[in-house]
Amino acid sequence: MFATLMGTWWAWVILGFALGVLEVLAPGFIFLGFAIGAVVTGVLVGIGVSAGPAALILIFAVVSVLAWLVLRRVVGVREGQVKVWDRDINDQP
Template structure:
């Protein structure tokens, strides 16, 4: 893979980071970071695998980064709703 492909990965990472700003769901942030790491690996010449393996490694890395971000940031106040009463319970 040429070094130019690394630039394509970095551009894709920036686009995913932009999507994360527009739709803050943490999913795109992990994917953007993983894609940026793969782009940097390509530019540095440290990745010699195929495109398919690059996608697999990026996907796995994205999942790991998502878990780390979730642990670091935790659950935000109001993100999870806990119901104490069931709608089917007959309360006077």
Template sequence: MNWLNGWLWIVLSLVLAVLELFAPGWVFMGLAAAVGLMGILLLTGLWSAGLPMTLVATALLSGLAWYLLRRVAGVKKGQVRIWDRDIND
């Protein structure tokens, strides 16, 4: 039954990656990468813990993936503007 669960996680990962196309800013990409990795781990049999532990591991992997994606392809110079004076002055 783990192989079926693995495929469901991979399909969910693809759905999240498609949602990322409609929501800019790396909103779903870290979660999609973590869910995809967890699906691969379930398919190969390297992960056999229960659902609560799987969800915790996925949350931690999601944070790590999001952080790494932001570091690699993050904010470009000039993308964020810091205002140093009030527009009404």
């Protein structure tokens, strides 16, 4: 049953939208790469790319990592966003 569900395009697209909603609830571009990977995998299955469950998971993983790296490069950590502390509050003067 699970392998059959993985072979349907709409299951991947629904997973992508669910991960997109999860990204809205927990912002930080953590789940957005996975959402993009799931939607792209769904589109590939929808246009007729014939692959087994292991190949679909591999496609999902590779596209997700690439999407995450692109998102990290485009909207990643900006200059001045991270504070570097020079001394600890517990240090004695």
